[in-house]
Amino acid sequence: MQEVLAENELFRNIAMAIAMLLFIVFAVSRIIYPKLFSSIYSFDKFLNFRYREDFGSGIRLFSTESFYFTGVLSLSFSFGILCIYFFHSELRAALPWLEITTLLWGIAVWLILGVAIQFVMFLKFLFVRIFGWLFNIPAEETRHFQEFQSFNHSFSILLYAILSISIYVRFNFPMVALEILAVVLVIYLVFRLINLFFKIRSLGACSNLYIFSYLCTTELMPTLIGLKLII
Numbered sequence: 001m002q003e004v005l006a007e008n009e010l011f012r013n014i015a016m017a018i019a020m021l022l023f024i025v026f027a028v029s030r031i032i033y034p035k036l037f038s039s040i041y042s043f044d045k046f047l048n049f050r051y052r053e054d055f056g057s058g059i060r061l062f063s064t065e066s067f068y069f070t071g072v073l074s075l076s077f078s079f080g081i082l083c084i085y086f087f088h089s090e091l092r093a094a095l096p097w098l099e100i101t102t103l104l105w106g107i108a109v110w111l112i113l114g115v116a117i118q119f120v121m122f123l124k125f126l127f128v129r130i131f132g133w134l135f136n137i138p139a140e141e142t143r144h145f146q147e148f149q150s151f152n153h154s155f156s157i158l159l160y161a162i163l164s165i166s167i168y169v170r171f172n173f174p175m176v177a178l179e180i181l182a183v184v185l186v187i188y189l190v191f192r193l194i195n196l197f198f199k200i201r202s203l204g205a206c207s208n209l210y211i212f213s214y215l216c217t218t219e220l221m222p223t224l225i226g227l228k229l230i231i
Contacts, residue, residue, distance in 0.1 A: 011086040012167065014106035018079050019164045021107075025072055026157070033065060040069055040153045046195070070149065074117035076156035078110050083163045087178070121149075128218050135206075135214045144196050148219070151192045193219050 030037045085091055085098070092098075100106045128145045162181075193215060200211050 010103070010106075011100070014100065014103055014110075015079075015083055015086055015163075015167045017103060017107060018082070018110050019160075019167055022075060022079055022160060023164075025075070029069070029072060033069075036065060036069070040150060041157050043154050045147070045150055045154065046191070069153065070121055071114070071118055073149065073153055073156055074121065075110070075114040076160050077117050077152075078114040080156070080159050080163060081113060082106070082110055083167070084178070124148075124222070127222065131214065131218050135210070135217075144200055147196055147199060148192070151188075151195070155188055189223055 085095070098109070100109060125145055128148075196219065197211055197215055200206070200215070201208065206214070
C-alpha cells in the first residue's frame with residue numbers, strides 16, 4: 001500500500017513539474033509572439049468554415065515560428081499521454097519497459113515523447129504534401145495542414161487546462177472522466193474533418209467527391225490507423 005502511495009506521489013510530482021514547465025512555455029510564447037499566440041490558440045476557427053487570411057494562416061511551415069509552436073504542441077500532447085499513463089495502472093502494467101522511478105527520468109520521457117510526436121507531425125506534413133501532389137491539388141491549397149495544426153493547438157491547450165486542474169486538485173481522473181474525454185476526442189476529430197472539408201471546398205477548385213477522397217486519404221485513414229495502434 002505504501003509503495004502504491006509513494007508511486008502515486010512520484011507521478012503527481014512529475015505531472016505537476018511538467019504542468020508548471022508548460023505553463024512557463026505558454027507564458028513565454030505569449031510574450032515573444034503575442035499576435036501569433038492569440039491567432040494560433042483562438043477558438044474562433046471552430047465557428048468558421050471558410051479560410052481566413054488572419055495573422056496565423058500566413059506562417060510558413062518551415063519557419064522558426066512554425067517549428068517552435070509545433071514543438072509546444074508536441075510537448076502538450078506528450079504531457080497528455082503521460083498523464084493517461086500515470087492515471088492508469090493497467091496501462092503501466094502493459095508497458096513494463098517504461099518504468100518511471102525518478103522525477104528527472106519522468107521529465108526526460110516527456111521530452112523524448114515530445115520529440116517523437118514532433119517527428120510524427122513532420123511525417124504528417126510530408127504525407128499531406130505527397131497526396132496533395134497525387135490528387136493534383138496545388139501546394140497553396142494543401143495548406144489545410146496549417147488548419148489541422150491550428151485545431152490541434154486549441155484542443156491541446158484545452159486538454160492541458162483540464163489535466164492540470166485534475167492534477168492540482170486531487171490527482172484523480174476516474175474512468176468515467178476518461179470515457180467522456182474519449183467521446184470528446186472522437187467528436188473533435190469528426191468536427192475537424194468536416195471543417196477541413198468545407199474550408200477546402202470554399203476554394204472552389206475541386207468537386208465534393210474529390211475533396212472527400214483526398215481527406216479520407218490524408219486525415220481519416222491515418223487517424224483510424226493511429227487509434228487502432230493505441231487501442
